[in-house]
Amino acid sequence: MIDASSHAAAVSAKSGRTPPGFIVEGSARFGDEQLFPKLRLEVKAGAWTSLLGPSGVGKTTLLRLVAGLDAACTFEGAIRVSDGRSLEQRVAYMGQSDLLAPWLDVLGNVTLGQKLRGDAPDVDRALTLIGRVGLSAHIYKRPHALSGGERQRAALARTLMEDRPVVLLDEPFSSLDANTRADMQELAGELLRGKTVLLVTHDPTDAVRLSHRIYLMGGRGLSEMSPPSSDPVRPFDDPDVLAAQADMLRRLRSDP
């Protein structure tokens, strides 16, 4: 296993400030059709918050609104950030698809953000982060030469490279097999420690293992659920974790 925790601390220490928390309050509709009713989502500073729910309830829309991306809907409400500043340029995003550029090697992909901003790529830092996600042997490989899990690790390194206080994760593990998925949960949990993370997922395992706070999103809005009392990342086979997972699945299935 990779020793990532010390580095995660170093990375957030490098950014030098406490990450902000934020609250999303409002409703969204698409034309006349309601996407989600008025809701209040509180994402605590420096903690993992998960938004769990079935497909089509507007989880991704909510995430896109926070990311400042075109969400193709009318949002009535506000996003309030704890330090009063906008989230613009303070957010990193990682999605279900790795979004790696097929013509760039791992190093090129990890430094893509800097190049897109016109900054000189910080190769030393990129190499350190590539090492932290366990891809040191694949620095100069293009994405097609990597496995699905390795590609998602590269995407994680790229996300860390952005060094943003807020990280938005949209189903980042859902295309991985169970084994790789469990690895990635642990790796992301360690490396993103200390950042304000909003994780959108439809898998109770992601939410229960990683979150400080869990919201269930359904057709009627949000309801909060308490995760096990231990600290994340929680072992996948912990009885409390398994019980919480089962409870969550039960509630997901009973939601109309």
Added chain:
Amino acid sequence: MRRIALAVGRGLLIAACGLLAWQALVWLTGVPRFILPGPLLVGERLWDARTLIAEHAWITYSEILIGFVLGALLGVGTAFQMILSPFYRTVMRPIVVFSQAIPIFALAPIITLWLGYGVASKILVVVLLIYFPVASAFFDGLSKTPQGPLDLARVMGATPTRIAWRLRAPYAIPALSSGLRLAVAAAPFGAVIGEWVGASKGLGHMMLLANGRGQADLMFACLIALAAFTVLLYFAVDALGDALIARFADPRG
């Protein structure tokens, strides 16, 4: 290597069959040599007149190559401008289509009038033929970048110019490559039309003269010199396109 040898072998075989059919047609119909010369006669003529043909061919080949490169660069530049500026897009779209709407036959005489009988007028005709397919294919590619990488770039804080250069352009390489393939076949056509309208050198000029003097064998010899170059150029551009795609796109498709 083996694959290339096979492809070349197959090409030669097809050519040999074609020549054989051609010769057979000439023998069977007994058509006079000034109407349709057989391949043997044309080959003989090609060899006898090789210095003369080479002299003229060199001019035409240069016109084709220069026109192709300039037209492609211009097309790529226009596509970039169009993706970056909505104003330019609005203005250029009709112009680009317009450039394609006028028959090049109609335009070639006036171009010759403007630029004279030298190579410049021929190069411009080639440029006009190349420009449209390259500009329109590349612009199409640039505007069809997958949404995911664009969203990512947006969150990363990229500027539109850098997005165009670092994301849109690489994603548009396959489109550009098919535009180039389409354009390259038209390039020799442009040069020959330019030379027909008025020139003192070049294969087109030579063909026109040979035709007028009833030297069908020389006409065909020039045609072969032109066709051979076109085929070579096409395969070169094809190979370049494949290399670019392998470098920029996901090889697994």
